[in-house]
């Protein structure tokens with residue numbers, strides 16, 4: 200296939216017409232991102248300024264949280280706050296002071312906006328500036344919105360990282376910045392591969408600890424690890440940094456092309472590239488092939504949910520032999536999605552945005568072998584005899600780079616195998 204370069208001449212789905220949907224949405228809000236962001240930033244605390252619904256959502260998304268010192272919580276806006284009878288800013292200041300005196304380990308505090316805080320127009324940016332002044336230099340306070348009015352579930356991470364960019368220190372020279380909250384084990388693999396290629400220095404956003412925050416400036420080049428980081432990319436561009444365009448590192452091919460783009464930027468020779476990547480590529484191909492036996496020739500339909508849909512469709516079609524019927528994404532950032540769209544063979548409907556009833560009608564008409572969708576849609580579709588995969592699992596599970604390529608394919612193969620086992624049992 201591509202052997203890491205160059206990209207195919209065909210433009211695949213890059214110029215395919217995009218079906219724009221603007222109707223009822225059925226996705227989680229951006230608060231969900233706190234579940235993986237709080238694991239990544241070890242001295243941060245996420246204080247959601249919201250309602251009991253927000254607190255319940257977080258607890259449900261995080262599973263049962265029985266750990267002594269959680270790193271996220273909810274400052275509940277009571278009815279008197281919502282009715283404007285109390286000064287929510289004063290109450291917030293008191294809550295924050297209490298939290299920080301109890302938890303001296305917190306170095307970064309995020310005030311996270313929600314639907315209720317937006318509805319009452321609570322100015323969390325002003326609150327963050329004020330609290331930063333009060334608690335400087337020990338704690339820095341930043342705000343971002345995770346509200347369901349403004350964000351779908353992966354946009355919470357984008358909003359969080361974009362809010363951090365203006366406070367990053369100036370860059371100190373030519374550096375590669377990896378952008379996106381990868382699980383530590385995957386981030387370590389990326390850093391190891393880059394070190395073996397001789398690419399460096401490499402910094403990461405978000406850093407695991409506040410004192411490791413990367414610098415950024417005109418000599419910074421950056422690579423996104425997630426396709427939903429459009430606002431973060433724009434914020435980095437405003438600081439003068441330059442993005443390295445590449446497909447996203449999902450599957451053997453995506454990882455190779457992503458690494459190849461970074462290697463080209465840093466002048467790595469073909470020999471070095473082959474020496475470092477040949478063995479993990481071969482392992483990844485073998486692992487993908489094991490799962491592809493179940494996936495080959497089966498059809499897949501992506502409902503818009505995570506913004507991972509386009510690179511994942513590219514992986515499933517090109518590496519696993521699946522046929523994509525429709526690839527829906529909540530938002531398609533043409534520049535970021537372009538390299539993956541260019542690799543996706545023409546054929547599927549590419550849709551942007553959500554109109555859940557119309558999309559479900561198309562799913563029912565196509566009856567794909569596998570539908571990738573949000574949690575709320577999975578159960579009804581399963582009840583209709585369709586096989587589903589929860590998109591949210593793809594964000595919670597380590598799926599990037601070579602060592603996870605087989606696991607990524609298995610995530611899609613498992614529901615298909617489960618469905619055929621159920622059929623076998625029913626037939627017996």
Ligand code: SF4
Nearest residue numbers: 228253313314346347
């Ligand atoms: S932010 Fe909005 S959508 Fe999200 S849990 Fe709170 S009320 Fe619900």
